Amino acid sequence: MNNVGMRIKCCMLRLGGQLEQHLGYAQVAPDKRVIACVGDGSFQMAAQEVSTMIRCGHKSIIFLINNGGYTAEVESHDGPYNVIKNWDYAALIDAIQNEQGKPQMLDVQGSL
Numbered sequence: 505m506n507n508v509g510m511r512i513k514c515c516m517l518r519l520g521g522q523l524e525q526h527l528g529y530a531q532v533a534p535d536k537r538v539i540a541c542v543g544d545g546s547f548q549m550a551a552q553e554v555s556t557m558i559r560c561g562h563k564s565i566i567f568l569i570n571n572g573g574y575t576a577e578v579e580s581h582d583g584p585y586n587v588i589k590n591w592d593y594a595a596l597i598d599a600i601q602n603e604q605g606k607p608q609m610l611d612v613q614g615s616l
């Protein structure tokens with residue numbers, strides 16, 4: 505495949521950084537479709553970035569991995585603090601777009 509780039513952002517760095525970096529990539533490459541895989545914990549830290557993505561008409565695709573918590577942390581220290589509240593992500597994006605954008609959402613359930 506030509507003209508395809510890949511950046512890997514390690515989740516053990518700053519939580520929430522994935523969406524911010526995704527926004528930055530999309531902003532400087534408006535002719536490209538930027539694709540990101542983001543954990544639910546990371547998404548919740550920076551969800552407002554979706555507002556700018558919609559406002560700027562980005563063609564981004566975000567795969568939100570909703571596993572109910574900070575799963576990467578469980579191996580090193582497990583506890584109730586690794587569980588996070590499940591959001592209605594589709595309703596959230598709908599509220600953000602507020603009839604001024606065209607985000608499309610697809611809910612896929614089960615093990616991949």
Ligand SMILES: Cc1ncc(C[n+]2csc(CCOP(=O)(O)OP(=O)(O)O)c2C)c(N)n1
Pocket residue numbers: 515516517518519542543544545546547569571573574575576577
């Ligand atoms: C600001 C900040 N706080 C805490 C951490 C520690 N940390 C690393 S990964 C992680 C959990 C990530 O959760 P999620 O994005 O849902 O991904 P998952 O592990 O569930 O795939 C946390 C809390 C961090 N990296 N940055």
Ligand SMILES: [Mg+2]
Pocket residue numbers: 543544545569570571572573574575
């Ligand atoms: Mg998670």
